[in-house]
Amino acid sequence: xxxxxxxxxxxxxxxVEQVRAGDIHTVTLDRMMSNDGTTHLTVDMYNNKLxxxxxxxxGKMVFIxxxxxxxxxxxxxxxxxxxxxxxxxxxxxFWEGKGVCHQIMMEHYVCPGELIFGADSHTxxxxxxxxxxxxxxxxxxxxGMVTGTSxxxxxxxVKFNLTGRLQKGVYPRDLMLTIIGKIGANGVxxxxxxxxxxxxxxxxxxxxxVLCNLSVEAGAKTAIxxxxxIALEYLKSxxxxxxxxxxxDPDAAYAKEYTFDLAEIxxxxxxxxFVDAVVPAEEVCGIRIDEAFLGSCNNGRIDELRVGAAxxxxxxxxxxxxxxxxxxxxxxxxxxxxxxxIETFMESGAIVMNPNCSVCWGSCQGVIGxxxxxxxTGTRNFKGRAGHPSSKxxxxxAATVAASAVRGEICMADCLATS
Amino acid sequence: MEQxxxxxxxLDDDIDTDIIIPTEYLAMKTIEEMRQYAFSPxxxxxxxxxxxxxxxxxxxxxxxxxxxEQAPEVVKALGIRCVIAxxxxxxxxxxxxxxxxxxxxxxxxxxxxxxxxxxTVTVNxxxxxxxxxxxxxxxxxxxxxIIEAGGLVKAMRRRNGRI
Numbered sequence: 393x394x395x396x397x398x399x400x401x402x403x404x405x406x407x408v409e410q411v412r413a414g415d416i417h418t419v420t421l422d423r424m425m426s427n428d429g430t431t432h433l434t435v436d437m438y439n440n441k442l443x444x445x446x447x448x449x450x451g452k453m454v455f456i457x458x459x460x461x462x463x464x465x466x467x468x469x470x471x472x473x474x475x476x477x478x479x480x481x482x483x484x485x486f487w488e489g490k491g492v493c494h495q496i497m498m499e500h501y502v503c504p505g506e507l508i509f510g511a512d513s514h515t516x517x518x519x520x521x522x523x524x525x526x527x528x529x530x531x532x533x534x535x536g537m538v539t540g541t542s543x544x545x546x547x548x549x550v551k552f553n554l555t556g557r558l559q560k561g562v563y564p565r566d567l568m569l570t571i572i573g574k575i576g577a578n579g580v581x582x583x584x585x586x587x588x589x590x591x592x593x594x595x596x597x598x599x600x601x602v603l604c605n606l607s608v609e610a611g612a613k614t615a616i617x618x619x620x621x622i623a624l625e626y627l628k629s630x631x632x633x634x635x636x637x638x639x640x641d642p643d644a645a646y647a648k649e650y651t652f653d654l655a656e657i658x659x660x661x662x663x664x665x666f667v668d669a670v671v672p673a674e675e676v677c678g679i680r681i682d683e684a685f686l687g688s689c690n691n692g693r694i695d696e697l698r699v700g701a702a703x704x705x706x707x708x709x710x711x712x713x714x715x716x717x718x719x720x721x722x723x724x725x726x727x728x729x730x731x732x733x734i735e736t737f738m739e740s741g742a743i744v745m746n747p748n749c750s751v752c753w754g755s756c757q758g759v760i761g762x763x764x765x766x767x768x769t770g771t772r773n774f775k776g777r778a779g780h781p782s783s784k785x786x787x788x789x790a791a792t793v794a795a796s797a798v799r800g801e802i803c804m805a806d807c808l809a810t811s
Numbered sequence: 812m813e814q815x816x817x818x819x820x821x822l823d824d825d826i827d828t829d830i831i832i833p834t835e836y837l838a839m840k841t842i843e844e845m846r847q848y849a850f851s852p853x854x855x856x857x858x859x860x861x862x863x864x865x866x867x868x869x870x871x872x873x874x875x876x877x878x879x880e881q882a883p884e885v886v887k888a889l890g891i892r893c894v895i896a897x898x899x900x901x902x903x904x905x906x907x908x909x910x911x912x913x914x915x916x917x918x919x920x921x922x923x924x925x926x927x928x929x930x931t932v933t934v935n936x937x938x939x940x941x942x943x944x945x946x947x948x949x950x951x952x953x954x955x956x957i958i959e960a961g962g963l964v965k966a967m968r969r970r971n972g973r974i
Contacts, residue, residue: 416953429837430880441964467838513878513902529880529906531963543953577825578872582901611872613901666825753877754834774829774876776852781833 394641396549397616398584401524404636405507413548413645421452421536422506422635427493428457429753430511430530432471435478437534448540453484454501456493460756461748468756491721491747494518494689497525498601499723503627504619505636509536513608514689514771520600521627522619522637527608547613548647549584549640554591556655561805563699563789564595564602565691565769567657572610573670575650581611583647586640591654592617597626598695605690606771609667659804661767662787665775673792673804682764684797686790687718687745688752691769694727696790701733703794703805709741715797716758718745742797754778767796813934817866817892820857821926822850824870828903831874831882845881846888863890866930870896870921874903883907893932897921908954909963920945 395403395410403411405419426434438445447453455475463469472488479486487496493510494517502508504522508515511533518525528536536542558567572579585607587600595603600617607615617623619637627634659673686692686700697719709715717737719725725747728734737744751758752770760766760779766786768778773785788796791805798808829852836848849858867886873896874882883906886894893913907914913934920938924930930940935949950958960966 416951430878433880437964443968465838467840471838511878513876527878527902529878529883529902529909531880531909532905535963535967577875578898578900581872581898608902609875611875611900754829755837759835772827772829772876774827776833777829781852 393645394643396584396586396640396644396646397522397618397638398524398549398586398614399546399644400638401505401507402544402546404505411546413546413647415546416543417546418541418543419507420541421509423452423454423501423508424533424536425454425456425493425497425508425510425512425515426533427459427512428468428472428475429459431455431475434511434530434534434537435474437531438538442538445538447482447484447537450483452540453537454497455479455484455486456496457488458491458493459749459753461489461746464756489746491723492689492692492749494605495693495720495724499630499721503632504623504634505638509533509542514605516607516612516614517601517605517689519604519614519616520597521623522617522634524614524616526614547582547584549586549644550580551646551649552585552587553589553649553651554587554654555589555651556591556653557594558654558657561791562657562659563791564599565789566660567652567654568603568606569660569662569670569787570657571652572606572668573660573662575610577609577666577668578611580607582613585610585612585615587615587617588640593622594654596695597623598693601693602690609771659789659792661792661802662773664773664784664786667772667787673788676786676802677804677807679765679786679802681713681767681796681801683714683716683751683758683760683766684793685716685718685751685758685766685768685770686793687716687720687750688770689720690771691790692718692720692724694724696769697724697728697733698731699790700794701736703791703808704740704742704798705736707740707798709797710800713797713800714758715740715742716745716750717742718750719747721747751778767793767802769793814931815864815892816929816931817864819866819868819924819926819928819930820861821921821924822867822869825872825875826869827876828874828879828882829876832879832885837879837881842881842884842888846885849885849889858889861889861891864892865890866932867891867894868896868921868924869894871898873899874907875900878902878906880906880910883910883912887912895920895938908957911958911961913958915947917945917947
């Protein structure tokens with residue numbers, strides 16, 4: 393019986409020839425990431441609950457401060473200091489203010505074939521480079537940090553066969569929201585989404601990150617692409633080598649298969665308060681907004697900033713709208729400056745912020761008040777996620793968010809162009 | 812086989828981790844401080860009404876969303892004896908086990924009981940509610956060991972003292 397890419401990565405990490413969905417294996421982790429959302433809790437447990445505290449391999453650890461940057465209260469400052477001091481004491485790679493954790497990981501660490509635990513649910517992003525990245529809590533992270541190992545229940549894989557090419561004005565975010573809308577918020581619970589087919593050849597690493605990143609919103613343990621020439625080129629341009637390049641075997645077992653024709657995908661929006669409440673963008677056009685957010689580990693890279701800037705260029709954001717633009721990393725920020733995108737955003741009246749998680753996680757920056765409406769390129773639209781429990785979050789593509797910011801109400805980029 | 816009886820609180824589908832504990836309370840120093848805000852976006856009064864030994868029954872996909880471990884921690888700190896749901900999101904499931912919070916999957920119970928009912932759980936066997944038996948499957952042995960020890964760290968210390 394053949395294996396899928398995900399199964400081959402687990403088999404390699406477990407040091408066995410063959411694994412099957414449903415098996416439980418002890419694995420050696422290739423890398424672990426933790427951010428300021430929970431690292432202080434991990435450090436507290438390390439200091440207070442262990443008899444023999446030690447770090448198995450500091451070279452596999454990365455700590456990234458990205459959730460509350462710069463710190464906004466004595467409490468977050470204390471949590472970050474704890475994290476910073478621990479990283480220094482144990483010689484753990486430490487990043488602060490340089491970008492959202494998953495963007496930093498993709499720019500500097502992730503390699504095809506690796507098994508990576510991250511104390512953040514969107515660790516599934518790393519599948520864009522053919523790695524098995526999965527989100528865990530701080531206890532699992534602590535256990536991995538101290539032993540270098542963990543246990544995994546081998547998940548089933550679900551195949552997503554992509555055909556065709558996205559039309560102009562339609563983005564990978566529209567595709568992924570459409571998929572989640574179809575399969576539901578637990579459509580692939582505890583399963584791996586494997587993307588394959590001719591359509592993947594039309595998707596850049598950036599595009600693949602958008603797809604993989606949101607897979608957890610359908611319940612997935614992770615999502616993965618084969619590390620093809622597009623992925624290997626990205627890796628090479630950053631001076632890294634793959635750990636292992638795996639393809640799924642022709643006789644690998646899949647729990648289910650779906651096919652999506654990219655040419656049929658249209659702009660969509662996820663309505664409050666569920667990521668799978670996906671409707672054609674036309675259905676929500678005209679809803680007045682108070683804030684628009686362009687950023688996050690899902691959609692704050694150079695591709696999305698280019699799309700957003702092209703739409704707001706020469707236009708003014710109306711007075712009742714706060715338009716937050718948050719590049720996903722300093723590398724992205726510098727590139728955007730070089731291309732004049734930051735200037736375009738600022739001239740339109742946007743508030744351009746430093747790289748961080750921002751209002752996507754409802755703390756630190758841009759939190760919305762009672763009854764307010766946000767349209768966002770963030771990851772989630774749960775009740776109260778971005779602020780007051782009565783506030784509402786709509787999720788759309790960078791194009792829809794930018795067009796809505798200009799119009800002051802939810803608006804598709806096409807409608808803005810023709811009005 | 813362990814058995815316990817408790818009063819039921821009922822929640823619906825897709826109870827996410829931002830509902831279980833909203834982001835704005837995560838910076839609090841202790842779980843005891845945090846627990847009063849559990850479920851506050853949905854039902855602000857719920858945390859103050861839950862008493863030790865109560866049971867939470869929910870629909871599908873309980874605990875979807877973020878990896879914040881404070882979510883199962885506040886549920887446990889409220890004194891919830893176990894959570895019974897049609898299904899659980901996987902990160903929450905793992906975090907709950909790692910913190911010694913018992914989770915039970917049962918597809919039918921949620922739709923057939925109401926808040927305030929009293930039910931009896933026989934672990935790894937069945938739930939009795941309103942004179943009817945609802946079967947439940949057994950958890951794998953390694954997970955039972957972790958829950959019984961009170962969490963992953965305690966289980967590993969008990970097992971080999973390695974950490």
